Amino acid sequence: MVRIQAYLFAYGLLVSAYACFANERGSAPLPSWNSTAAKSAIVTFIDKVTQEGSADFIPPEQRIAVFDNDGTLWAEKPAYFQLLFAMDEVKRLAPEHPEWKSEQPFATILNDDMITLLAQGRTGLEKMIGATHADMTREEFNKVVASWLNTARNPLTGKHYIAMYYQPMRELLNFLRSKGFKTYIVSGGGADFIRVFSEQLYGIPPEQVVGSRLKARYEDGDGKPRVITTDDVEFVNDKEGKPIGISQMIGRRPIFAAGNSDGDLQMLEWVTSGPGPRFGMLIHHTDAKREWAYDRNSRVGRLDKALKAAKPNGWTVVDMAKDWKVIFPVVQTAEKEDRNGEKVHAPN
Template identity: 75%
Template sequence: MSAELPSWNNTATKSAIVGFVNKVTQGGSPDFVPPEQRIAVFDNDGTLWAEKPAYFQLLFAIDEIKRLAPEHPEWQKEQPYAAILNEDISSLLAQGKVGIEKMVGVTHVGVEGSEFNKIVTSWLSTAKNPLTDKQYRDMVYQPMRELLDYLRGKGFKTFISSGGSADFIRVFSYDLYGIPPEQVIGSRLKLRYENTDGHPRVLTTDKVEFLNDRKGKPIGIKQVIGHRPIFVAGNSDGDLQMLEWSTTGKGARFGMLIHHTDGRREWAYDRNSSVGYLDKALLAAKTHGWTVVDMAKDWSIIFPKVKSTSSGKETQKEPALNDG
């Protein structure tokens, strides 16, 4: 077991993961699951990469609004854009869900898939988290990347189910996680088709088609995959229904919650956080027997070490593009 999941400490959590995988993949086991049914689904924010001080897609939207502001002088007096341009965080937070939807919508509306991919890729190549000064792409959780690789090596097919925009995550899902774009389930804006002078395009609108969060997560999984996963991981109350639905199916099931307990290497939070709020799901873990990952105890490292070139400069592959 020492060669598997090297960034996971040899705790009961690692033993539970390996034990489950062994019993569902070994021939002759009463819990054997054929490869075509070995489906694993992971939340993204707070589960596969960090989510402080806010969801990274929201931080992208803020930066994109600042970039586009010269083309929209009306934003100086229109919320939530005025709050962003004036660095008025309290007013921005006061906009609530409606404000967030407007912000995300304006960064997508009327944009074709390939164009949006280039915008996100450019942002990821330079943007840094304001709290850590790390690039966002360097704030993935190394133990979770190892877990994804481990599961795929055992015949699992891995998916993402996120409350964030599927289009946003698809830009980097393969490069960062080894998960191809078609295996990303997320919130969706409505699309429209147009053909101008023989140039057909599919463009986004500012209307929400599907919100892949809370009760929406099991619905999204059912719509895209067709049946319940046998391995599912999340980190907040937004993942509660996904965990409940997935782990109450027939046969062997594995539910996992990432508990942010490491205030030294990352952040320690659960019920006291507006981002990644974890309360009911943590209580439900005891009832359903889900494995709770204690980041401080179970992980030997949090973030991957960034490789350096001979010149000492950091280097990393660019996120893979899909053409939308």
């Protein structure tokens, strides 16, 4: 855990330094965004709701912004990164479970057959999540995820997963916070998984992550109280679940919401239908050269109904190919040592 924290910290410093340098060279916010209508809409909204004396002024305690994670803050191909983590965990644990060679969904995973795995639906996925996420304390789970993030690479890009966040979106998060907004992640992914890296990667602390979650139980054996995650699903924070999760976990209706798929439709509808100034945003994956181009026919991050709803609802659609100067972070660094003397490689 120490190594991944140092790894992320060093990398975060470099990217932050780059962003600060870019801002010093030009006072305009969001330096990784092109000067398009999308950027103008974002900056105009944030300025008008934070300027005292403005007819649209919103006090700081009401400045809540929520962001989906997969496909909105970082990439999601060839599959959601938590799914890829779980598949890697099955392979790592397989020597301890010889029965998995003939038991589903594990046999499919060991054969790298993702299409068949997804065809098994929720039952297969929940069984896999239970085998790789349950019967651990949060601290034990954090260590497993941190180890994976420190070593695993995306099979399509060869990049570390931690290097596949969107630089323009990180700048947007920072800009919102500089204007008195409180930023939250609201994801269909597991809250415990995202909390491992959300603070170092996005500046969003664990308590500001709203996600799907498993049930837990309390144990007090040998005078060592522990909270253990079980394999029973408690809440799925997707589609209709997102407004419910926000209402229950945050307690305020946000004024700014960003997503990228039909799984974010209800969140965007609910946020932007509230009283006063509201902002809804969709990330449209249109850049096949620098990332991927997909929407209606994608197995992952399908964007159809939400895209149709954007114009009548006044949501801003961010065209990645046109609106972003860069997609992934551009800062690279040579090998360094953390304070414990371990070698730390920044993602590339």
